Amino acid sequence: MISTHFRSSLKWDFKEGLFTYAVPFLVVLILGVFLLLPVGTLVLKSCVGPTGFTLDYFKLLFENKLYTASIINSLQIGLCSTVVATFISLPLSLIHVKFKFKGKSLLFGLILLPMIMPPFVGAIGIQQFFSLYGAINLFLLSHNIISTPIAWLENNNSFYIVVLLEALHLYPILYLNLTAALSNIDPSLEEMADLFGVSKIKKFKDILIPLATPGYIAGATVVFIWSFTDLGTPLLVGYHDVVPVRIFNMVTDIQENPMGFALVFLVILMTIVFFYISRMTLRNSKKYEMMSKGHVTEAAKTPSTSVTFLIYLFSFFILFFALFPHASVFLKSISDNWFMTSFPEKFTLENYSKIFLQDLPFIGIKNSLYYASISTLFDLVFGVAIAYLITRKKIPFGALLDSIVMIPLAIPGIVLAFGYIVTFSNTPLDPLLNPVPLLIISYGIRRLPYMVRSATAGLQQTHISLEESSTLFGASHWHTLRKIITPILTANLIAGSLLCFSYAMLDVSDSLLLAMKEQYFPITKSIYTLYLEQGNGDVTASALGMFTMLLLGGMILLAAGILGKKLGELFRS
Amino acid sequence: MSVFFQNVCKKYGKFQAVKDLTIKIEKGSLHFLLGPSGCGKTSTLRLLAGLETVSSGKIFIDDxxxxxxxxxxxxxGMVFQNYALWPHMTVKKNISYVLDLQSIAEKEKQDRLEEALAITHLHAFQDRLPGQLSGGQQQRVALARALAIRPKLLLLDEPLCNLDTQLRMEMRENILRIHEKTKITALYVTHDQKEALSMGSAITVMHEGREIQTGTPKELYLRPKTPFLANFIGETNLLPAKILQKENQHFSIQTELGHFTVPSTQDFQVNQQISISIRPECIKIAGPEKIKEAPSFTLEAGKSTYQGECETFQLYTSSKKSIKCLTFNSKFSFPKEGTPTDCWVQPQDIILLPETFSGEMGS
Structure with a gap:
C-alpha cells in the first residue's frame, strides 16, 4: 500500500517536475531561436563589417537624405497618429466613465470595431475615393465645385491619409487603456475635490490627468510603435518614404546592401527606448497604487437628453470616419466596373464568387486559416502553461519568464520578418523554399503575450482555493485542470484565442516579407498582390478584404454569443 | 455649529434610501449615525455634505x-471610508493643495498646515505618498486634510472600518483627542455599535432609511424604544407580553416568565400586546444575594459558556424559548443541564416596548 502510494507520488513528482521545468525551457528555447537569435543577428550585422566592428553603416544611414527623410517621416507618422488617436479616444473614454445612457454597451462595442478592421484594406477604399480621378474628385468636378482634380494622395497629402488611417485603426487601443485608467480612479477622490471646491478644470488637470497618465502612456506607446512600424498602410496608400517600406524594399538586395541592418537596428533601438519609457512610467505609478476601494459611489451619471444626443453625435461621427475606408472597400467589392464615376453604376456579387474561383484569393484564404489555426493552438498551449506556471507555481525566475514572453510585444513584425530572412536563409527553414514553419512561428510568437495575459488575468481572478478544494476531494491535477480550471478560464481563453487568431489572419509584415511564392501566400499577401495586378485585381482584393473582415467580425460576434458577454468586454480581458 | 434635518427624504429611482428623517445635531457634539448596512446612514451623510441632492425636506446648518x-x-470637512487621499500627492501636498484653494494669506496657510500635521502627529511622514503609509497613518492624513480648512462641520464615513482591531482602538482615542481639542461638531457614520457607544455624545440609530431613536449611548442601551433597537444595541432577551393593569406609569404585565409590575415612561393600554426586553446581565440566577422583593421564576438550565471575565448561561422557558443570562466574575457553579433553576430580575430592568416582534431581529 505504502509502496504503491510512494510510486504514484514519485510518478506525479516526475510529471510535475517535467511540466515545471520543461515548459519554461521550451519557451525560452523557442523564443531564443526564433526571437532573440534573429534580432541579435540583425544587431550584429548592423555593426560588423568585413573588417570587424564598425559604425559606418549608421554614418552612411544618417548621411543619406533618403533614409533620414524616411526616419523623420516614420517618427512623424507615429507621433501624429498617437496625437490624433488621443483626441479621438480621450473624449470617448471620459464619456464612457462619466455617463450611463441607453445603448451604451452597443455603442462602445461598435467603437472597438476598427480594431479588427485592417487599415491597409481600408487603404484600397481610400484609393478608390481619393485618387486623382476617384469618386470624390469626380463628384466635385461634376458639380463644378472644382475645375481641376485635387491631388489628395500626392506628396504630403498621403502622409495625412496614412496618419488618419493609423489613428482610426488604433484609437481603440488607447481608448481601452484610458478607460481602464479612468475607471480605476476612485470616484471619492473627485468627490473630495468637489467638497474642497476644486474647479472642474483644476480637478481634470491636477487629479484625473496625473492618475490616468500611466495608463495613457502604456496605450500611447503601443499606438506609436504600431504606426511607426506599420508596413501595410503606407505601402498601399503609396507613401513609400517611411522606414518600414524602405526595409521591405531592401529584402531583395540584403546581401549587397547592409544599410537595411542599420535601419532595422534603429527601429529596434527606438522600440526599446519607447517601451522602456512606458515601463518606467508604469513602475513609478505603482507608488500611486494604494488602498482598495471602499464604499464607492457610482461614477457614471445619467446625462440630460441634449448631452446624450451630443454623445451619440460625436460617437457616430468618429465611427463614420473610422469605418469609412472599410465601407468604401465594401462598395468597391460589390461594384461592377466602377470607373470614372463618383458612385458605382451597377452592383454585383460576382467579385465574391471570384475569391473562391480564382487561385490567388482562394490560396490566401486556405493558407491563412491553416497558419492562423496552428499558431493559435501554439499560443493556447504555451500561453496557458506559462500563465499557470507564473501564477500558480513558485518556479525560479518566474518574473523573468513573465518578462521574456512579453518581449514579442516590443518587436515589430517587420523587424522579426527581416531577421528571419537574414538568419534562416540557406538553412532548412529558408523562407524562399518554404515559409510555412516561419510564418506559423512568427504569428504564434508575436501573439503569445496576448494569450499569456488573457490566461493570467483569468487565473489571477480565480482563487487558488477552488483548485485546492478539488484536490482535497481527491481529484487528480489533470482532472482539476479539465473540470475546474478550464471551465473557469473558458471566457479568457476564447477571448485570447480570438485575438491571436484575428491578428494572425490580419498579419501584414510577416506575411508580405516571408511568403515569397504564390502557393504559400496568406490572405494579406494575396490582397496586396491582387491590388497590384492590372485590370480588376483591386476589386477582387476588395472582395477578399471584405470577406476577411466579415469572417473575423462573424467569429467575434459568435464568441460574444457563446460567452454571453458584451462585445467590448471581450477585448478587455 | 448645529445641524437640523427636517423631514429629509432621498430617493434613488424607486428605492427610498432616507425616509422622512428629522434629527438635530448639537453644536460641538460627536454625533453618531448607527445602523446596519443599507440603513441609509451614508446617504444621510452625503446629503449633508452636498454630494447628493435631497429629494424632499430641508437641511439647516446653524439655522x-x-x-x-x-x-x-x-x-x-469629510473623511471617507477609504480616506480618498490623492495618491499622487505627498501627505504635505494633500493638505496644502486644499489650503491653496482657500483665500487666505501664505503665512496662515503655513500655520494651518503645521497645525494639521501636529494635531495628527504626522510631521515625520509629510513627504511620503499615501501608498507608503499604513492604514492608521492614511486615516490621520485624511483627518488632517479635513481639519486644515477649519471646517464648520466634520463628517466621518466609517473611517475606522479598514483598520485592524488594535489600530481601531488607537484611532478611536486619537479621534476623541482631536475632537476634544477642536470642539468641532462632527457627524460620524458607523455600523459598529461599540464604536458608537464608546465615543459618541449622541447616537441616532437608523433602520431601513428611518430614524429609530436618538439619544445618549446610555439612553439607547437602557431605554430602547423598539424591539429592533433593543436587539441591535447589545444583546437582549425579547419576550411577548400583555398589559393587564396600569397605574401611575406602573404596568402590571403577563409574560411567559410570570407576572411583573414594571415602571415605564411610555404609555400602554390595558390588554395591549407588547414586547419586553431583559438584558442578559439583568437576569440573575437565584442565590444568597437575591433581593427579597424581586420577582422570581423558574427556568430550565441549558449550557454555559465560560468567557474569562464573564460567563454566559443558556436557560429555557417552559415553551423552550431560549433565555440568555450573563454573569461577571461569578464564583457560582451553574446547575446541570435540564435542572429547574430559580432566577430573578429587578422590575426596573424589564423594558416595555410598544411593538410585538416576530422571529429573529437583525443586529
Whole structure:
C-alpha cells in the first residue's frame, strides 16, 4: 500500500517536475531561436563589417537624405497618429466613465470595431475615393465645385491619409487603456475635490490627468510603435518614404546592401527606448497604487437628453470616419466596373464568387486559416502553461519568464520578418523554399503575450482555493485542470484565442516579407498582390478584404454569443 | 455649529434610501449615525455634505437652509471610508493643495498646515505618498486634510472600518483627542455599535432609511424604544407580553416568565400586546444575594459558556424559548443541564416596548 502510494507520488513528482521545468525551457528555447537569435543577428550585422566592428553603416544611414527623410517621416507618422488617436479616444473614454445612457454597451462595442478592421484594406477604399480621378474628385468636378482634380494622395497629402488611417485603426487601443485608467480612479477622490471646491478644470488637470497618465502612456506607446512600424498602410496608400517600406524594399538586395541592418537596428533601438519609457512610467505609478476601494459611489451619471444626443453625435461621427475606408472597400467589392464615376453604376456579387474561383484569393484564404489555426493552438498551449506556471507555481525566475514572453510585444513584425530572412536563409527553414514553419512561428510568437495575459488575468481572478478544494476531494491535477480550471478560464481563453487568431489572419509584415511564392501566400499577401495586378485585381482584393473582415467580425460576434458577454468586454480581458 | 434635518427624504429611482428623517445635531457634539448596512446612514451623510441632492425636506446648518447649497460652499470637512487621499500627492501636498484653494494669506496657510500635521502627529511622514503609509497613518492624513480648512462641520464615513482591531482602538482615542481639542461638531457614520457607544455624545440609530431613536449611548442601551433597537444595541432577551393593569406609569404585565409590575415612561393600554426586553446581565440566577422583593421564576438550565471575565448561561422557558443570562466574575457553579433553576430580575430592568416582534431581529 505504502509502496504503491510512494510510486504514484514519485510518478506525479516526475510529471510535475517535467511540466515545471520543461515548459519554461521550451519557451525560452523557442523564443531564443526564433526571437532573440534573429534580432541579435540583425544587431550584429548592423555593426560588423568585413573588417570587424564598425559604425559606418549608421554614418552612411544618417548621411543619406533618403533614409533620414524616411526616419523623420516614420517618427512623424507615429507621433501624429498617437496625437490624433488621443483626441479621438480621450473624449470617448471620459464619456464612457462619466455617463450611463441607453445603448451604451452597443455603442462602445461598435467603437472597438476598427480594431479588427485592417487599415491597409481600408487603404484600397481610400484609393478608390481619393485618387486623382476617384469618386470624390469626380463628384466635385461634376458639380463644378472644382475645375481641376485635387491631388489628395500626392506628396504630403498621403502622409495625412496614412496618419488618419493609423489613428482610426488604433484609437481603440488607447481608448481601452484610458478607460481602464479612468475607471480605476476612485470616484471619492473627485468627490473630495468637489467638497474642497476644486474647479472642474483644476480637478481634470491636477487629479484625473496625473492618475490616468500611466495608463495613457502604456496605450500611447503601443499606438506609436504600431504606426511607426506599420508596413501595410503606407505601402498601399503609396507613401513609400517611411522606414518600414524602405526595409521591405531592401529584402531583395540584403546581401549587397547592409544599410537595411542599420535601419532595422534603429527601429529596434527606438522600440526599446519607447517601451522602456512606458515601463518606467508604469513602475513609478505603482507608488500611486494604494488602498482598495471602499464604499464607492457610482461614477457614471445619467446625462440630460441634449448631452446624450451630443454623445451619440460625436460617437457616430468618429465611427463614420473610422469605418469609412472599410465601407468604401465594401462598395468597391460589390461594384461592377466602377470607373470614372463618383458612385458605382451597377452592383454585383460576382467579385465574391471570384475569391473562391480564382487561385490567388482562394490560396490566401486556405493558407491563412491553416497558419492562423496552428499558431493559435501554439499560443493556447504555451500561453496557458506559462500563465499557470507564473501564477500558480513558485518556479525560479518566474518574473523573468513573465518578462521574456512579453518581449514579442516590443518587436515589430517587420523587424522579426527581416531577421528571419537574414538568419534562416540557406538553412532548412529558408523562407524562399518554404515559409510555412516561419510564418506559423512568427504569428504564434508575436501573439503569445496576448494569450499569456488573457490566461493570467483569468487565473489571477480565480482563487487558488477552488483548485485546492478539488484536490482535497481527491481529484487528480489533470482532472482539476479539465473540470475546474478550464471551465473557469473558458471566457479568457476564447477571448485570447480570438485575438491571436484575428491578428494572425490580419498579419501584414510577416506575411508580405516571408511568403515569397504564390502557393504559400496568406490572405494579406494575396490582397496586396491582387491590388497590384492590372485590370480588376483591386476589386477582387476588395472582395477578399471584405470577406476577411466579415469572417473575423462573424467569429467575434459568435464568441460574444457563446460567452454571453458584451462585445467590448471581450477585448478587455 | 448645529445641524437640523427636517423631514429629509432621498430617493434613488424607486428605492427610498432616507425616509422622512428629522434629527438635530448639537453644536460641538460627536454625533453618531448607527445602523446596519443599507440603513441609509451614508446617504444621510452625503446629503449633508452636498454630494447628493435631497429629494424632499430641508437641511439647516446653524439655522441657515443649506439644502440647495453646493458642496464646496458648505465649508465641510469629510473623511471617507477609504480616506480618498490623492495618491499622487505627498501627505504635505494633500493638505496644502486644499489650503491653496482657500483665500487666505501664505503665512496662515503655513500655520494651518503645521497645525494639521501636529494635531495628527504626522510631521515625520509629510513627504511620503499615501501608498507608503499604513492604514492608521492614511486615516490621520485624511483627518488632517479635513481639519486644515477649519471646517464648520466634520463628517466621518466609517473611517475606522479598514483598520485592524488594535489600530481601531488607537484611532478611536486619537479621534476623541482631536475632537476634544477642536470642539468641532462632527457627524460620524458607523455600523459598529461599540464604536458608537464608546465615543459618541449622541447616537441616532437608523433602520431601513428611518430614524429609530436618538439619544445618549446610555439612553439607547437602557431605554430602547423598539424591539429592533433593543436587539441591535447589545444583546437582549425579547419576550411577548400583555398589559393587564396600569397605574401611575406602573404596568402590571403577563409574560411567559410570570407576572411583573414594571415602571415605564411610555404609555400602554390595558390588554395591549407588547414586547419586553431583559438584558442578559439583568437576569440573575437565584442565590444568597437575591433581593427579597424581586420577582422570581423558574427556568430550565441549558449550557454555559465560560468567557474569562464573564460567563454566559443558556436557560429555557417552559415553551423552550431560549433565555440568555450573563454573569461577571461569578464564583457560582451553574446547575446541570435540564435542572429547574430559580432566577430573578429587578422590575426596573424589564423594558416595555410598544411593538410585538416576530422571529429573529437583525443586529
Amino acid at each position: 441657515v437652509d443649506v439644502t440647495n447649497l453646493p458642496a464646496a460652499k458648505r465649508n465641510i
